[in-house]
Amino acid sequence: MKHSAINDPFEQARVEQGYAQVSDQDDPVTMLLRLKDVRKCAHNWQTFQSGAVPGRIVVPSEVSIRTTRQIPFEVDPPLHKSFRELLEPWFKRPLQADYQQQLHQQIETLVKSVLLGEPVEVIEDFALVLQSRALTLLLNIPFAESELWISWGTHVFRSEGEALDGDKANILYDYIDAQIDKAMAKPGDDLYSMLLAAEVNGNKLSKEEIKGVMILTFAGGRDTVINAVSNTIAYFSEHPESLQRLRDEPEIRGRAIEEFVRYFSPLTHMGRVVTEDTQVCEHAAKADTRVSLCWASANRDASVFENPNEVVLDRKMNPHVGFGFSHHNCLGATHARQILSTLINVLCENVQSIDFIDGQENIEHWDEFKRKVGYHNLNVKFNPA
Numbered sequence: 430m431k432h433s434a435i436n437d438p439f440e441q442a443r444v445e446q447g448y449a450q451v452s453d454q455d456d457p458v459t460m461l462l463r464l465k466d467v468r469k470c471a472h473n474w475q476t477f478q479s480g481a482v483p484g485r486i487v488v489p490s491e492v493s494i495r496t497t498r499q500i501p502f503e504v505d506p507p508l509h510k511s512f513r514e515l516l517e518p519w520f521k522r523p524l525q526a527d528y529q530q531q532l533h534q535q536i537e538t539l540v541k542s543v544l545l546g547e548p549v550e551v552i553e554d555f556a557l558v559l560q561s562r563a564l565t566l567l568l569n570i571p572f573a574e575s576e577l578w579i580s581w582g583t584h585v586f587r588s589e590g591e592a593l594d595g596d597k598a599n600i601l602y603d604y605i606d607a608q609i610d611k612a613m614a615k616p617g618d619d620l621y622s623m624l625l626a627a628e629v630n631g632n633k634l635s636k637e638e639i640k641g642v643m644i645l646t647f648a649g650g651r652d653t654v655i656n657a658v659s660n661t662i663a664y665f666s667e668h669p670e671s672l673q674r675l676r677d678e679p680e681i682r683g684r685a686i687e688e689f690v691r692y693f694s695p696l697t698h699m700g701r702v703v704t705e706d707t708q709v710c711e712h713a714a715k716a717d718t719r720v721s722l723c724w725a726s727a728n729r730d731a732s733v734f735e736n737p738n739e740v741v742l743d744r745k746m747n748p749h750v751g752f753g754f755s756h757h758n759c760l761g762a763t764h765a766r767q768i769l770s771t772l773i774n775v776l777c778e779n780v781q782s783i784d785f786i787d788g789q790e791n792i793e794h795w796d797e798f799k800r801k802v803g804y805h806n807l808n809v810k811f812n813p814a
């Protein structure tokens with residue numbers, strides 16, 4: 430298998446029974462593996478809720494390190510819709526020309542800085558830097574703030590060897606508290622100030638609610654983007670013909686981005702809590718237990734995707750769920766797609782090829798299922814065009 434390939438550990442279980450049971454901190458999870466079932470359950474928020482105890486729908490569960498409810502992620506309809514209506518215009522700002530210009534400039538500067546002939550460690554020195562700098566645009570705050578976020582490392586709740594790192598989480602929570610206080614004292618045109626001025630259903634948001642939106646913005650868009658960017662670089666290092674094809678055929682770049690999100694599936698799965706005794710794939714799911722919607726498995730479902738384990742750059746029918754499905758579909762997807770599109774444009778313009786040197790894979794362990802999501806470190810050399 431090529432080093433940039435992402436395996437599908439769920440195939441047999443998906444085909445044979447459609448689900449798999451895995452353990453997690455005394456709160457087991459029934460993973461749903463087929464695209465049809467994942468969509469059906471994502472849609473049925475009454476039976477499969479997101480608004481459980483904060484942290485419980487995440488796998489691994491974050492109940493031990495978090496009491497703040499992430500908004501809109503851990504809220505069910507109808508309140509969910511009110512929060513989405515407030516947030517959506519802000520999260521669509523990446524469609525604006527000046528946003529795109531600034532993002533292009535950030536990414537071009539970064540790519541040019543790694544074209545100097547030295548090997549580059551892609552995770553810390555490229556993907557994390559790119560993600561943090563781009564986030565300043567999404568929050569509409571000064572570029573220099575990204576330096577602090579870079580110093581936090583790739584995941585805000587996890588660290589090397591620790592799936593849940595409470596001390597690290599507290600750094601983020603304290604930081605966000607302080608930023609909200611600053612925006613209260615001196616409102617500006619950043620996301621914190623927008624939230625402080627806003628109303629949902631006729632009420633101002635509480636500080637705790639604003640904190641919930643901000644924690645989600647920092648956490649949800651961090652390792653997902655880092656995995657997407659670094660897997661893209663690893664893929665091009667092994668498929669120079671694909672980089673060349675995207676250079677020659679700019680019209681397929683949009684399809685290639687969707688295909689990368691399908692194939693890489695940077696977020697493996699997300700949980701829901703069952704509200705009433707029910708069945709999934711003819712298997713009993715009891716009230717107050719957890720299921721998860723496995724985007725990564727659904728995205729390899731051969732009953733929907735032809736040659737699911739191949740990257741087909743110009744794949745035409747691509748109803749992937751890499752950004753989720755239904756009410757909670759990814760609010761950051763516009764920003765994430767713009768990052769990937771800008772990255773591909775800049776690579777096509779400036780990079781001839783990428784040499785893979787070595788890398789340590791980041792493998793998630795869900796009992797017997799071992800899935801690569803990206804890399805702990807990845808060393809490459811960028812060759813200028």
Ligand code: HEM
Binds near residue numbers: 502758761
């Ligand atoms: C939701 C994936 C980037 C913010 C989701 C969901 C998925 C996902 C699968 C659905 C969760 C569920 O149904 O429970 C991804 C991937 C990304 C990415 C693959 C990168 C390639 C981002 C970014 C941000 C972000 C950059 C913001 C900075 C959110 C938010 C939600 C969400 C706020 C919750 C939406 C809601 O509950 O209504 N994401 N995400 N994501 N994502 Fe992303």
Ligand code: EMZ
Binds near residue numbers: 499502586648649652
């Ligand atoms: C949560 C999640 C959001 C969770 C859409 O996904 O991303 C995870 O990386 C975080 O750990 O808290 O924000």
